[in-house]
Amino acid sequence: xxxxxxxxxxxxxxxxxxxxxxxxxxxxxxxxxxxxxxxxxxxxxxxxxxxxxxxxxxxxxxxxxxxxxxxxxxxxxxxxxxxxxxxxxxxxxxxxxxxxxxxxxxxxxxxxxxxxxxxxxxxxxxxxxxxxxxxxxxxxxxxxxxxxxxxxxxxxxxxxxxxxxxxxxxxxxxxxxxxxxxxxxxxxxxxxxxxxxxxxxxxxxxxxxxxxxxxxxxxxxxxxxxxxxxxxxxxxxxxxxxxxxxxxxxxxxxxxxxxxxxxxxxxxxxxxxxxxxxxxxxxxxxxxxxxxxxxxxxxxxxxxxxxxxxxxxxxxxxxxxxxxxxxxxxxxxxxxxxxxxxxxxxxxxxxxxxxxxxxxxxxxxxxxxxxxxxxxxxxxxxxxxxxxxxx
Amino acid sequence: xxxxxxxxxxxxxxxxxxxxxxxxxxxxxxxxxxxxxxxxxxxxxxxxxxxxxxxxxxxxxxxxxxxxxxxxxxxxxxxxxxxxxxxxxxxxxxxxxxxxxxxxxxxxxxxxxxxxxxxxxxxxxxxxxxxxxxxxxxxxxxxxxxxxxxxxxxxxxxxxxxxxxxxxxxxxxxxxxxxxxxxxxxxxxxxxxxxxxxxxxxxxxxxxxxxxxxxxxxxxxxxxxxxxxxxxxxxxxxxxxxxxxxxxxxxxxxxxxxxxxxxxxxxxxxxxxxxxxxxxxxxxxxxxxxxxxxxxxxxxxxxxxxxxxxxxxxxxxxxxxxxxxxxxxxxxxxxxxxxxxxxxxxxxxxxxxxxxxxxxxxxxxxxxxxxxxxxxxxxxxxxxxxxxx
Numbered sequence: 130x131x132x133x134x135x136x137x138x139x140x141x142x143x144x145x146x147x148x149x150x151x152x153x154x155x156x157x158x159x160x161x162x163x164x165x166x167x168x169x170x171x172x173x174x175x176x177x178x179x180x181x182x183x184x185x186x187x188x189x190x191x192x193x194x195x196x197x198x199x200x201x202x203x204x205x206x207x208x209x210x211x212x213x214x215x216x217x218x219x220x221x222x223x224x225x226x227x228x229x230x231x232x233x234x235x236x237x238x239x240x241x242x243x244x245x246x247x248x249x250x251x252x253x254x255x256x257x258x259x260x261x262x263x264x265x266x267x268x269x270x271x272x273x274x275x276x277x278x279x280x281x282x283x284x285x286x287x288x289x290x291x292x293x294x295x296x297x298x299x300x301x302x303x304x305x306x307x308x309x310x311x312x313x314x315x316x317x318x319x320x321x322x323x324x325x326x327x328x329x330x331x332x333x334x335x336x337x338x339x340x341x342x343x344x345x346x347x348x349x350x351x352x353x354x355x356x357x358x359x360x361x362x363x364x365x366x367x368x369x370x371x372x373x374x375x376x377x378x379x380x381x382x383x384x385x386x387x388x389x390x391x392x393x394x395x396x397x398x399x400x401x402x403x404x405x406x407x408x409x410x411x412x413x414x415x416x417x418x419x420x421x422x423x424x425x426x427x428x429x430x431x432x433x434x435x436x437x438x439x440x441x442x443x444x445x446x447x448x449x450x451x452x453x454x455x456x457x458x459x460x461x462x463x464x465x466x467x468x469x470x471x472x473x474x475x476x477x478x479x480x481x482x483x484x485x486x487x488x489x490x491x492x493x494x495x496x497x498x499x500x501x502x503x504x505x506x507x508x509x510x511x512x513x514x515x516x517x518x519x520x
Numbered sequence: 521x522x523x524x525x526x527x528x529x530x531x532x533x534x535x536x537x538x539x540x541x542x543x544x545x546x547x548x549x550x551x552x553x554x555x556x557x558x559x560x561x562x563x564x565x566x567x568x569x570x571x572x573x574x575x576x577x578x579x580x581x582x583x584x585x586x587x588x589x590x591x592x593x594x595x596x597x598x599x600x601x602x603x604x605x606x607x608x609x610x611x612x613x614x615x616x617x618x619x620x621x622x623x624x625x626x627x628x629x630x631x632x633x634x635x636x637x638x639x640x641x642x643x644x645x646x647x648x649x650x651x652x653x654x655x656x657x658x659x660x661x662x663x664x665x666x667x668x669x670x671x672x673x674x675x676x677x678x679x680x681x682x683x684x685x686x687x688x689x690x691x692x693x694x695x696x697x698x699x700x701x702x703x704x705x706x707x708x709x710x711x712x713x714x715x716x717x718x719x720x721x722x723x724x725x726x727x728x729x730x731x732x733x734x735x736x737x738x739x740x741x742x743x744x745x746x747x748x749x750x751x752x753x754x755x756x757x758x759x760x761x762x763x764x765x766x767x768x769x770x771x772x773x774x775x776x777x778x779x780x781x782x783x784x785x786x787x788x789x790x791x792x793x794x795x796x797x798x799x800x801x802x803x804x805x806x807x808x809x810x811x812x813x814x815x816x817x818x819x820x821x822x823x824x825x826x827x828x829x830x831x832x833x834x835x836x837x838x839x840x841x842x843x844x845x846x847x848x849x850x851x852x853x854x855x856x857x858x859x860x861x862x863x864x865x866x867x868x869x870x871x872x873x874x875x876x877x878x879x880x881x882x883x884x885x886x887x888x889x890x891x892x893x894x895x896x897x898x899x900x901x902x903x904x905x906x907x908x909x
Contacts, residue, residue, distance in 0.1 A: 176556040185551065188757020317778040329761045356757065358779035363756045365741055365788045366748040384743045385568025385736045386709050393706070405840040406697045407738040416741050416788050466777040 147397070148229030150262065150272050150299055158226045158260045158274070165256045177247040180210045186367040187211060187440055188356075191334045193448050197247070203337070203448050204517065210245040212439055212452070227272070228397040230297045231411070231424070234432065235273060236458040236502075237293035241451070243286055244520055250283040255291065267460075269306055271298040303424040314428045314466040315496055317358060325468060328355040335447040339517075342478065342485035342510040349475040351489065354441045357468035364431050364465070365416050421464075428465035438491045438504045441471045446508050451520040453486070454507040461501045469493040469501055485512040527680040528609030528769065530650050538606035538640045538654065546605055546635045549759075551752035552597050555629045559750065560590040563597055566746040567810045568736055571714045573822045577627070583822055590625040591817065592826050593810040595660050595669055597751055599633035600806065603656020604675040609769030611683070611783065611796055614805040615653070615674040616832035616878070621825075622897070623668040630663040643676070646688045648797065652677035674832070683797025692799040694840055695870055697738070705842055705870075708735035715821040722852070722859035722884040729849045731863070734815040737842030737870070739803055744787055747807050754784050801839040808833060808843060808876045812865050815845035820882050825897040831865070831878035842870040847880070859886040 146154060177197050184194035189211050192199035200208030245251060255278030262272045278291040317325075332354060392399040392408045399408035403419065414420035414429065421429050438457060446452070463469060470493070477488035491504040511517045552559065557577065564574040569591065572578075577588040604612040625631070639655040656673040713732040736743075748754065755763050764771045764780060772781045772792065786793040790800040809831045816826055837843055844867070851862035860883055867876040883897065898904075 174556060174558065176554055176558065178552045178554050178556065179558065182551060182753055185759060186753055186756050188759065190758060314777045315779075316776070319778070322778070322780060326761045326765065329758045332758065358777070360756075360760075360779070360781050360785065361788045362754060362782050362784040363760075365745050366754045366784055367756050368745050368749070383565035383568055384746055386570060386712070387565065387568060388740075388742065389705070389709055402840065404694050404696065405738065406702070407740070407840050408702075409740050410742055413741060418790075466774070466779045 148300060150227060150230055150270060150297060154227045154230070155260060155262060155272060158257075158272070161226065162257055162259060165254055175210065175245055175247060175249045175251060177208055180208055180245075180247060184211050186363075187437060188329075189440060189443070190332065191336055191443065191448070193336070204519070205244060205246065205448075207246045211443060212241075212455075225395070225398065227297055229400070229411075230272075230299055231303070231414075233296045233298070234459050235294040235296040236456075237291060238454075238456045239292075240290045240454050241288075242290075242453075242520070243282065243288045244451070245282070245288060251280050251288055253278055253280040253291075255279075255293070267306075267308055268296060268298050269302045271296050273297070300423050305425075307425040309425065309427065311425070312427055312497075314464065315358065315468070317466070322358075325355055325357070328353075332444060334444050337448055339449045339511045340445070340447040342487065342512040343514070345475055345478060345487055345510065347475055347478055351441050351445045351473035351475075351491075353473070354444070354471045355468065356471065356493075358466045359431055359463055359468075361416060361429055361465050364429065368415070368432055426462060426464060430462040430464050438471050438473075438493055438502055439506075441473045441491060442489055442506045442508060445473070446510065449511040449517050451509050452506055453484075453509050453520075454505075456505040458503050459501070460503065461495070461499045463493075463495070463501055467495050467497075469495045473506075483515055483518050484509045485515060485518070486510070529679050529681070530607070530610060530652060530677070534607050534610070535640060535642065535652060538637065538652070541605050541637045542639065543636055546603065546637065548599070548635065549755075553630055553632070555590050555594065555597075555625050555627060555631060557588065557627045559597060560588060560594065560625075560627055562746075563594040563750040564591055566743075566750040567591070567593075567807065567814055568743075569814050570712060571814070571818055572716065573817075585624050585626055587626040587628070590627070591810065591813060592619070592621050592625070592669070592829075593813045594625060594750075595631065595633075595671070596806055596810065598631045598660065599635060599658050600751055601635065601656065601658045601671045601673040602675060603635045603637055603658065603673050604654050604677065605637055607652055607654075607677045608767065610652070610677045611680050612654075613676045613678055614833065615676045616830070616876070617674065617809060618672040618828070618830040619669060619809075620671075620828045621669045623662060623666045624897075625662075625668060629668075631660055631668065633658055633660045638672075648678045648683035648688075650679075678797070680796055684795065689797070689799050689836060692836070692838065694800055694838060697840075697870070701870060705735055705737065708733060708844065712818070714818045717822055719823060719885045720819070720821040722861065722886045725849055725852065725861055725884060727849050727852055731815055731819040731847040731865075733844045733846045734811065734818060735842060735844050736807075736811045736814075738840040739837060739842070740840065741788065741801070744804060744807070747804060747810075748784070748787075751806075754782060798836055799838060803837040803839075803841075805833045805837075808837060808845075808867050811843060812845045812847075812867060812876065812878065812880075815847055815865065816863065816880050816882060819847070820884065823885055825883040827860070827881045827883055827897070829865075829878065829880040831876055833876045835869075835873055835875040837867075837869065837875050841875075843875065844868045850879075857891045858883045859888075859891070860884070 181195050194211045197208050255276045257274055257276045259275040260272055264270050274295045276293045280288040282288050400411055402409050416429050473489050473491040475487050476490045479486055487508050489506045493501040495501055561575055574591050635656055635658040638657045641653040643651045643653045654675045658671045660668045662668050774781055786796050793800050812831055847863045847865040849861050850864045853860055860881055863880045865878050865880055866874050869875050
């Protein structure tokens with residue numbers, strides 16, 4: 130048990146290292162490795178409403194994720210969630226430590242085992258297990274925190290297993306690196322927007338018509354999906370869209386008093402807004418222009434899961450298929466007014482026991498030609514020989 | 521700077537077209553249908569409630585409803601009561617609502633709602649000169665076909681150019697808090713009181729009695745984010761594109777980038793808010809009505825019944841503003857077996873400005889032995905089949 134003196138000394142040491150990745154800071158993080166943190170919203174049942182909300186915010190058109198009556202007629206016998214709790218809800222800020230050092234969702238890997246239906250009760254726990262420092266041209270000197278997690282339902286079945294990683298980098302060096310070279314936000318003509326909207330209109334859902342493994346060839350391209358231009362309003366007001374996410378900042382603790390109390394107990398965590406002097410959450414870089422400028426970005430950026438690449442696969446695969454594995458890497462920011470085009474290609478197909486599997490390489494490319502989120506999906510398709518294989 | 525109008529102006533034809541919809545049930549996208557335990561708690565936490573009646577299922581065994589209940593204003597999760605059809609290209613500002621409640625919202629209740637325009641009036645004000653006032657009626661029914669509540673809504677239609685030109689709120693700016701300001705907020709949070717299970721008797725309530733204020737703030741985007749989430753989020757992806765195509769005047773085109781946005785961006789981006797006549801990012805408005813309800817339900821106790829709440833939003837609440845909801849008892853009276861108090865309620869910001877004002881009627885417990893608790897919320901004061909004690 131530390132004394133008040135020791136605690137004060139630790140606070141002062143922490144204050145002088147604010148915003149820096151130090152050996153001491155990494156050391157204190159090492160001490161937290163292996164500890165357990167709740168990663169999911171543990172309030173109880175998943176409802177059809179929540180699944181629908183998740184689907185609407187992702188722009189899902191498949192009634193499998195929206196309509197209870199349609200769901201009853203499918204093999205699942207009910208509506209299902211478009212994906213399970215995944216790495217997108219694991220945020221390094223849940224872990225704390227390294228005050229003032231930024232934290233970005235670096236990506237994640239999820240193995241899916243079961244669908245999630247209305248009425249299911251799912252709980253997720255995750256724990257950090259490793260932290261390593263590294264240097265890269267893009268991210269400079271950084272620390273990468275790795276977490277592992279597991280989601281279990283009311284029948285004690287594993288719904289999903291996760292690995293996720295967050296990248297911690299210092300602000301000042303990021304600003305100096307100025308990797309985007311001082312460009313402004315993307316600009317668009319009305320004609321360009323109409324063309325983007327036309328792309329939205331063209332999206333199709335395979336749905337009830339099975340896509341058989343035998344009919345898929347290595348090298349096949351998936352019909353692409355278009356996302357954007359990114360709106361600040363959706364970054365902010367749909368941020369909670371992952372129904373399994375603990376949310377940001379205030380949730381699951383709550384607004385006003387709950388956040389105020391958290392900030393007064395963990396003073397190093399909150400930073401003062403420069404205009405109003407109010408303590409606020411460091412993740413406000415997602416909506417405050419001034420914060421984005423601190424790291425030489427032209428504008429605010431989406432949360433990690435804002436660069437989602439799953440819908441292209443779900444739209445293509447058909448209701449009789451399921452995603453058994455997804456691996457996403459967040460390499461670049463998705464910034465306000467950016468557009469990203471998601472593309473996919475079948476790169477491998479094989480059989481494992483009863484499962485007929487295809488591997489799909491998916492990536493998001495923005496209007497600057499950057500690949501934002503290279504991803505990989507393994508999909509179990511129905512086959513003409515083996516029939517339908519349930520998840 | 522050009523003086524040519526960039527945005528639409530109000531026309532007589534717009535008034536005529538809107539009036540044709542009076543009495544017609546309006547179509548809307550239904551996102552949420554059920555007061556699940558998750559939504560009940562999520563809404564409560566999004567308004568920072570500290571009243572466990574609305575957060576904990578443990579109290580269900582001792583409360584009068586038999587189950588965890590939700591805040592009366594959580595009905596906003598099912599219908600935002602923003603009844604504002606027609607007037608394409610004219611901004612809409614929620615001016616306030618008159619709520620009446622008839623049944624509790626229990627965990628598991630399924631809520632359906634219907635909205636209608638009931639009147640369109642012409643108004644003139646300092647904010648933007650000529651405005652339209654659309655008055656709507658929204659009814660909420662539960663799965664037992666009980667009318668749970670009715671809300672009369674008041675939405676102002678305000679042409680953007682006039683609002684920017686008149687610059688009514690030009691003097692307002694984001695507030696720079698001193699440490700003393702922040703300590704005042706700290707003290708208010710710690711002084712908050714929840715009556716909870718301790719009965720509040722009508723006989724003991726005095727006219728002039730003040731409710732313990734409830735502070736909410738400084739308002740951060742996180743607060744608005746969680747609240748908008750509880751209300752169902754906003755149109756995105758293909759759903760936004762579809763809506764934008766059907767209502768082209770609904771789109772706010774960012775003047776710097778040319779990218780399309782929705783009006784909700786005025787609650788997230790200072791430059792957009794200024795284009796609509798606000799000094800900067802501002803709140804939902806609806807949130808303040810919920811905070812005022814939190815003030816009253818904190819005070820009245822678990823077994824009292826909030827019959828009605830009328831609130832008008834009179835000034836904007838900007839990002840980082842702090843709001844104290846306050847109230848006092850102004851009238852004490854009876855209606856049949858119901859023992860009622862009327863409250864004057866208002867919201868005050870850290871500048872000392874009143875940003876919302878209104879009134880409420882609460883049915884309190886009484887010591888009279890021939891009046892039973894359940895009579896608080898039934899029309900006429902008696903449940904069905906009541907035959908006396």
